[in-house]
Amino acid sequence: MSIDKTSTPAENSADQVAVENPDAAAAAVTAVDPRLLVREQGLAGYIGEFKRKMKAGDLGSLPVVVGLLIIWAIFASLNSNFLTAGNFSDMSVAMVGTGMIAVGIVFVLLLGEIDLSVGSVSGVAGAAFAVLSVTHGMNEWLAMLLAVLTGTVAGAIHGFFFARIGVPAFAVTLAGLLFWNGFMLQVLGANGTINIDPEGVVAKLTGYFFADVAAAYGLAVVAVVGYFLNAYFDNRRRAAVGIPSRPLSEIIVRTVLLAVVAFAVAIVFNQYKGLPLAVLIFVVVLLVTDFVLRRTAYGRKVFALGGSVEASRRAGINVTAVRISVFAISGTFAAIGGLFITSKIASANQGAGAGDLLMNAIAAAVIGGTSLFGGRGRTWNALLGVLVIISIQYGLALQGVASPVQYMITGGVLLVTVVIDAITRKTQKTAGRA
Amino acid sequence: MSATPVLALRGVSKRFGAVQALTEVELEVHAGEVVALVGDNGAGKSTLVKTIAGVHPIDEGAIEWDGKTVSISKPNDAQNLGIATVYQDLALCDNIDVVGNLYLGREIRKRGVLDEVEMERRSRELLDTLSIRIPSVRIPIASLSGGQRQVVAIARSMLGEPKLVILDEPTAALGVEQTAQVLDLVERLRERGHAVILISHNMADVKAVADKVAVLRLGRNNGTFEVKTTSQEEIISAITGATENAVTRRAARTTGEIKK
Numbered sequence: 001m002s003i004d005k006t007s008t009p010a011e012n013s014a015d016q017v018a019v020e021n022p023d024a025a026a027a028a029v030t031a032v033d034p035r036l037l038v039r040e041q042g043l044a045g046y047i048g049e050f051k052r053k054m055k056a057g058d059l060g061s062l063p064v065v066v067g068l069l070i071i072w073a074i075f076a077s078l079n080s081n082f083l084t085a086g087n088f089s090d091m092s093v094a095m096v097g098t099g100m101i102a103v104g105i106v107f108v109l110l111l112g113e114i115d116l117s118v119g120s121v122s123g124v125a126g127a128a129f130a131v132l133s134v135t136h137g138m139n140e141w142l143a144m145l146l147a148v149l150t151g152t153v154a155g156a157i158h159g160f161f162f163a164r165i166g167v168p169a170f171a172v173t174l175a176g177l178l179f180w181n182g183f184m185l186q187v188l189g190a191n192g193t194i195n196i197d198p199e200g201v202v203a204k205l206t207g208y209f210f211a212d213v214a215a216a217y218g219l220a221v222v223a224v225v226g227y228f229l230n231a232y233f234d235n236r237r238r239a240a241v242g243i244p245s246r247p248l249s250e251i252i253v254r255t256v257l258l259a260v261v262a263f264a265v266a267i268v269f270n271q272y273k274g275l276p277l278a279v280l281i282f283v284v285v286l287l288v289t290d291f292v293l294r295r296t297a298y299g300r301k302v303f304a305l306g307g308s309v310e311a312s313r314r315a316g317i318n319v320t321a322v323r324i325s326v327f328a329i330s331g332t333f334a335a336i337g338g339l340f341i342t343s344k345i346a347s348a349n350q351g352a353g354a355g356d357l358l359m360n361a362i363a364a365a366v367i368g369g370t371s372l373f374g375g376r377g378r379t380w381n382a383l384l385g386v387l388v389i390i391s392i393q394y395g396l397a398l399q400g401v402a403s404p405v406q407y408m409i410t411g412g413v414l415l416v417t418v419v420i421d422a423i424t425r426k427t428q429k430t431a432g433r434a
Numbered sequence: 435m436s437a438t439p440v441l442a443l444r445g446v447s448k449r450f451g452a453v454q455a456l457t458e459v460e461l462e463v464h465a466g467e468v469v470a471l472v473g474d475n476g477a478g479k480s481t482l483v484k485t486i487a488g489v490h491p492i493d494e495g496a497i498e499w500d501g502k503t504v505s506i507s508k509p510n511d512a513q514n515l516g517i518a519t520v521y522q523d524l525a526l527c528d529n530i531d532v533v534g535n536l537y538l539g540r541e542i543r544k545r546g547v548l549d550e551v552e553m554e555r556r557s558r559e560l561l562d563t564l565s566i567r568i569p570s571v572r573i574p575i576a577s578l579s580g581g582q583r584q585v586v587a588i589a590r591s592m593l594g595e596p597k598l599v600i601l602d603e604p605t606a607a608l609g610v611e612q613t614a615q616v617l618d619l620v621e622r623l624r625e626r627g628h629a630v631i632l633i634s635h636n637m638a639d640v641k642a643v644a645d646k647v648a649v650l651r652l653g654r655n656n657g658t659f660e661v662k663t664t665s666q667e668e669i670i671s672a673i674t675g676a677t678e679n680a681v682t683r684r685a686a687r688t689t690g691e692i693k694k
Contacts, residue, residue: 234551241555244572295548297541300530304538307527314525315539375529 061369063420064384067413071388075395082395085271092269093206095390096278097122097341101361102368102382103289104155104333107326109365110293110306112374113162113169115330117176118361121154122338123184123353129202129339130194130348131187140201148335154180155331159324169327177358185350193349196342205281205343209273216266216275219283223262228255278340282383285336289379302326306375337361356407360389363410367417388413438501439464440597440629441486441517446495448481455481456653458495463598468620468630470644470661472637474673478653479633483600486631487519488512518591519600524583526590528576532568533557535575536590564589564622567615581612585619598629605639617643637666651675 075082101118108115125147132143154176161172188194196202210216231251238245269275293299301322304312313319341357342348366372367388368381389410396406439462448456456478463469473479484490486497488509496503499515506512512519526535533554542549542556557571566585568578575583584604591599601620605613613636620643623630634640640647641661649656649672657672 237551238554241551243551243554243558295550296546297543297548300534300538300541300548303530303534304527307529308525310523311525311527311538317539375527 061381061384063424064367064369064381064388064417067417068384068388068391071391071395075391075398078395079398081398085268087394087398088268089209089272089276091387091390091394093276093278094344094394095386096206096282097337097344098357098360098364098389099282099382099386100285100337100340101334101357102364102386103285103379104330104337105361105365106368106370106377106379106382107289107293107302107333108169108330109370109372110302110374110377111323111326112306112372113323113326114173114362115155115158115327115334116170116173116358117154117158117180118330118334118337119353119355119358120177120180120184121151121331121334121353122341122357123348124154124180124187125151125335125338126342126348126352127184127187127194129342130196131189133200133202134194134196140197144202144339147339148332151331151333151335151338152328153331155334156324156328158331159327162327163320163323181353184353188348188350193347195347198346202339202343203346204277205340206276206278207343208277210275210277210280212274213270216269217263219275219280220259220262220266224255224259227258231255278343286379286383293379298322298325303375356410360386360410363414363417364389366421367414369421371421372418439498440500442498442501443482443486444496444498446482446485446492446497448478448485448490448493454653456485456492458654459650460655461648463629463631465597465629466624466627467646468624468632468644470632470634470640470647471650472634472640472647472669472673473650473656476652477650477673479650480602481653482650483519483602483631483633486512486517486598487600488517513594516595516597517600518594518596518598520584520587520591520602520604522602522606524587526575526583526587529574531574532571532578532586535586536560536593538590540593560589560592563626564592564619566619579609579612581608581615584608584612584616588616588619588623592623592628596628598631599623600631600633602633603635604632605634605636613639637669640669641666649673 072083081087101122104118105115128150129143129147132138132146133140138146158169158172158176161167162169198207228251231246231254232248235245235248235251266275269279293302301312301317304315304317305319305322309319312322338353341352364385365377365382366385368377368383368385370377370381370385392410392413393406396409441461441463443459443461445458445460446456447454447458459478459482461469461471461482471479471482481490485492486506488506488511491505491507497506498504504511504515506515506517527538530538533550536557537553542553544552554571561568561571564585566589568582568586575586578586588599588601588604604616604620608616617639620630620632624643624645632640632644644661647659647661647664647669649658649669651673652675656675659669659672
């Protein structure tokens, strides 16, 4: 940081502005800008930075994590069955369908846009898979691939009308919501419900568990060690070229936190049927999408578009192409989510993709901390958000609360999240960080 | 100062429909020289800058780059020659940090992955050589003040090592200290041998950093002055058209001699 270089420019500035305003110029000769964020080295600096961020309203994932713990505490006190390994395992598998759709929604929200068609597109994917594999006897892998591609194409069509023709994303995807829902009903035909092969690949998506305890523990070990090595070597490189790096103590604190969570989850899974395949796939998807968004030039473009379209265009970013691709990604994940939902209920039916699926997916992304205004968010937000939603659903179902009340409570939680988001944004503005 | 100007406009004209925006404009900028381009609203400053930046191709006349006639018909042509333009709306992404904005659209990649370490190192180096003070290169642009954003935008234009930097009203809407920071930066650009065209309405800024002042009035040249030997009033009367072109120049010469 170049704080020590302040004296010369400050003196120069005094000379130049003296012409118009001598008083202000004298005041301008300050030694060090008090707003400079000088961060102490070591653990003290890390804690100081954390406190400063909290005060500035830069809460990150903290509200949703705290909220999730409160929700779990409430339901656990109401019903002893809530915090059991079995319930936890069921919730983890059930959340993946909505969670996958929410991952796609995060991409669209990063642009500051919305995709209302994801529910219907997920239904189309399930129906397409069932019709191709069951009615026409196609190979399940091929049928899966085609079903996912259907989603990609649907999303790309929305993207084309939005990015090329200039129709608002809201209107295009609303049209898509109706169209794809009709398309699904057409594909399913008069019969209405098609049961999928209970031993097939898609059924295994949510039905398979790695019974060997080594799977869950192994995954936890790989995650912890991988995180630590990645952070450690990244830091070594930063230190080698002389730019600020995290203190080793901070990396260790983070790694220990991750280890506690990872092994707790692994123990819970192993007490029941073992690591669910669906959860493994979901975690891999989150890792890959997070990597794409934060470590590749493509991800940088998505964030840039969410920040300023004009700036992106001037930086030479192909705005149309990125927009179409993001909607295609959203459609793809909607289709993948649709397959997981089909897998969970073991059939494709006329009600697929309807009801609260769309709203839950969007709510999951937003509750997890993705900004509705574009440019802020991570795909991990989808995991946190969908955990909140599924916990409320399962908790209330265990209490025997009917779905009307479930809707109202989920709506209330969404409102609280958005209120927290709005308040922290205000605090961030006053603290100059938004 | 080198004999051949980095950029020279020879009799440049530009017409939009029925409006003659520029008429036979002449302009020369040398390396290590700050030329202030001044004029009233509608005098043609922005149009002139846009012809140089390749946004509007010229109708008549010639643009010479290092003494050779070149044609600039699109923004890429200008960029390839080594012309960087910082427009008034800075075109930065609020949500992305300083490093990300500096390298937006030209990210350094290692095996397809963003090389954040290298970008951060080079960003710090660049900001250090320009003596730019900002809290941290890893905070979002939203956290920066207007002046800091301006210097980041200017620093961004420096990444391609341009020979000529065009700044469109860099100090408009800035506070006193922030203005000073930007002016410091302009001086540093000059010290490093860049040619700078500075558009400004603020005579104090012009007097502070510019070497020459080119006045445009109604799309025509209305005199070019050496800043050191010209009074503010003379420049202003050239802008408003209160004096004849030749007379002003003569007056400038004589007062210059008397001072010596």
